[in-house]
Amino acid sequence: MQPKAAKKPWFAPFEPVSPGAGRWLALGSFLIPLAVWCAVSYLPFVWHPLVKITDPGGVAYFQPGTLVEKATFALENSRMRERGLAQAEGVPANPVFLPSPGEVAVALYRSFTTPPRRSGDKWLHESLWHSIQIIFWGFLWSSLFGVPLGILSGVFGVFSKLTEPAVDFVRYMPAPAFGALAVAVLGIYDAPKIAIIFIGTFFQQVLVIANTTRKLDPALIEAAQTLGARRPGILFKVVLPGISVDLYNDMRILLGWAWTYLIVAEYIGASSGITFFINQQAKYRIYDNVFAAILIIGLIGFTTDRFLAWFGGFLFPWKSRTGPAAKPADA
């Protein structure tokens, strides 16, 4: 029998967690906030500052379903008692802006199955699809210019000095500040929204990718030179493949940034997409739908990123799956 491995302490600095424990902890990172939300929603003694009326009794302005302050409820009931009228009845409840997980789950399902309240309004999936298109085009245009410019800046000092100071200057201007200008130039529909995503992403992209390019081990370039590589060979056969893994990961992070500009971008001109959906639902005070829409943005972002991370493993087979700890077989 093998001796039992020494148990690893829970808090070992800079020690990776075992894969098994890692999965449980990752699950916990979602379940713990969900548990807190459940507790606040379903356990009446945790918060529930309001009372939801089930039977108005003698109180004239109470309706079944009305939310009232606990103090108001007590006051009205004491008045009823003085006048000998029927007592109002109700159950503890949370404010309307905090729906329970169950209600949100139902809303999430219903928003895909029930038509929107007003005939002109968009379905949730239509709104989402519109938003995804805005992100896609904004990010695509940004990458089309940002990636080559970033790589050139990283490789050639001339490009670096010619672009980076100005890019560094512009990136401090918040993208939404260009909103009014974008509408004036590009109209009120999708173009200005794509422009805001572009502005929000592009300038960061150039700098991040230039830095990534500069981090390439110069010894690889020198090795290539001693093997007879000239400038195009170095650029396309050494720099590009050499930075590809980091570039890919940069793009994942930048795509996340593009999403953060989405809501602001969709406010510009004619409000559209998921932002319009959220605002409409908030106007109708259907907060479970608002939650559902916000959650879905997170869900889309998260699954996209997980997918890209997984896909990266296929794109870059030379990146050891098991990390640097994978021990090679010696000859």
Next chain:
Amino acid sequence: MNPAMDAPELDYRRQSPGVAARFGRLRQRPVILSVRGLGRVFGGHTAIGDISFEVHRREFLCVLGASGCGKSTLIRLVAGLDTPSSGAILLDGKPVAGPGPDRGMVFQGYTLFPWLTVKKNVMFGLRMCGKSPTEAECEAREWIALVGLSKFENAYPHQLSGGMKQRVAIARALANRPRILLMDEPFGALDAQTRAQMQDYLLEIWRNVDVTILFITHDLDEAVYLSDRILVLGANPGHVLEVIENPVPRPRSRDQFTAPEFLAAYRRISELIHPRGSATAEKIHIPRLTKAGDDVE
């Protein structure tokens, strides 16, 4: 260090008839690399003062020196990765201008391209020099076989051990058929056993392949074990202290580490790079922290 350091001293300049004859033949061979009055100044600091030497065809020349004597600067200049401040470097009589495939280089750090398999790494130089993919693949296979890694031709560098990586690096540099192979402390990052193995590999390759080697090291044993001649450098600024004709006969074997010629050469280099008194000049005083009587010696 060496167990037989106290053996009766032998003059390192005394060569057996066989060794003398080898050096005679070596001097007859054409000069591949000629370095003349080479100097390199970084800012106000002179890294290399005035270095001159020649390397003949199929010679194995080691450059040895303490840290800071400009060994690496020297080899980078020869490789064309750096430009000299003064002097000239001639390869086959023509001045060197920038890096090129005629001077293959093996670096200390593993500089294999991590995104390419072993085969593609070795093919890299061949493709860069205009060979067709099939031609390059065919030749690469032969070089990989030469370093004994045919089984690993489709492996990625991260799947190889340090020694295997350096063997691929050697194959990659040799594939371009360089006039001279530059090796900058190539085995410096390897453990002692792998390093010894690699030294034997390298001697075997050098014996069987038409290649001239300029080898940088700070390891005295390594220099004496591998070289024909040893260029011993001194520091501040880097300059040639002596060019030693290695008296150890070939073929080399590990048994020679205790041979009188080996020790004579070793002792001479040791004297050159640690002159008498220099090692004791900076004696550190360590206060005694153990009880009296609790001695280890």
